[in-house]
Amino acid sequence: MPELPEVETIARTLKPQLEGRTILSVHLLWKRTLATPSPRAFASRIAGQKVLDVGRRAKFLHVRLSKDNLFIHLRMSGDLRVEKTRHKPAKHDRLIVDLSGNKTLVFNDTRKFGRVWLTDDPQDVIGGLGPEPFDPEFTPRILYSRLQAHRRQIKPLLLDQSFLAGMGNIYTDEALHLAGIHPLVESDKISLKKAEKLFYAIRTVLEAGITHNGASIDWVYRGGDFQNYFRVYGRTGEPCPVCRTAIKRINVGQRGTHFCPKCQRRI
DNA sequence: CACGAGACCTGTTCGC
């Protein structure tokens, strides 16, 4: 799925296209796409609400409406576009939101993993999330103490959205390589110095991702080109950009994991 | 508490 930089890119693109418009009607094409409320309540409640703001929290797109909050999670294959209102859904369209001014917000999601919530209390959806990587309150010291609070393999821990919000499989592999940390290292074995390095590595790779408008992989093309700057992700067997050692691929928590066996020692 | 496996889905690529 889109990770933090891809969702940030989408949020920035949608913001000027959606703000100020009024929602006229919605058409739900795949029932399970809607997490809450019921399809009937969703349709009647959302109609007539105005879009006040569009933003991002972790990997959620947050659309603030006059009375409610619309949250959209793209999961693995979701995509969002604003188009001129049309009447025939395209392949894999799951939710159509008709807006004032002849525009339509289209949620297209091949694998049907994506979810949409409408709620008056944002905490219902995003209440359990960990710190936002770019939050000024989030510091290297805080990352260190949170790492010490667990004894878990570092990669799955970074992917845990309640530990840290927004990291996904690609940016985690990239950040661990930049910080020189093996993906299986136990979190409480990471020194303060290494935790600081990891903190800045996380911000660096996420920032680079945003600068490049995210990554476009396989058939999910969203315009970004960060895939051309991957250090290790998807580069199994290719030389490490730092030391030329062949990049290894292993499975960690059933996720493909790429790292340099020389730069990222297990210890 | 930490971890692995299985679900949820469709599509593409890999290996024989």
Add this chain to the structure above:
DNA sequence: TGCGAACAGGTCTCGT
């Protein structure tokens, strides 16, 4: 060429 297996940017739930 063909066909099944493996794999894909995510997250939840269950069992050990």
